[in-house]
Amino acid sequence: MDERAFYTESPTTKPASLNCPYCHAQESYDLRWMVRKKKDRLPGGADEPDRAKFAKAQSYMVLLDDKVACKNLRCRKRFDISGVKTMAFI
Numbered sequence: 001m002d003e004r005a006f007y008t009e010s011p012t013t014k015p016a017s018l019n020c021p022y023c024h025a026q027e028s029y030d031l032r033w034m035v036r037k038k039k040d041r042l043p044g045g046a047d048e049p050d051r052a053k054f055a056k057a058q059s060y061m062v063l064l065d066d067k068v069a070c071k072n073l074r075c076r077k078r079f080d081i082s083g084v085k086t087m088a089f090i
């Protein structure tokens with residue numbers, strides 16, 4: 001069974017404060033995350049290994065964005081997101 005079947009997915013955005021490496025402006029960016037919330041019960045058709053995996057599964061979210069465009073209008077360069085955890089348990 002695909003582990004995705006254990007979760008209900010919903011997109012969300014969360015603000016993060018990032019520094020542009022080109023112009024060094026610090027701005028708040030709304031980063032896109034995918035929330036994977038563990039379902040209340042195991043979906044039908046699960047076998048024993050699925051049950052064990054489901055028992056250990058936790059709700060979490062993963063960062064979808066890996067780059068942002070600088071908000072400084074004189075810069076506007078795209079830069080890699082760093083210093084932000086790309087995965088978090090919730």
Ligand SMILES: [Zn+2]
Nearest residue numbers: 020023070075
């Ligand atoms: Zn910049």
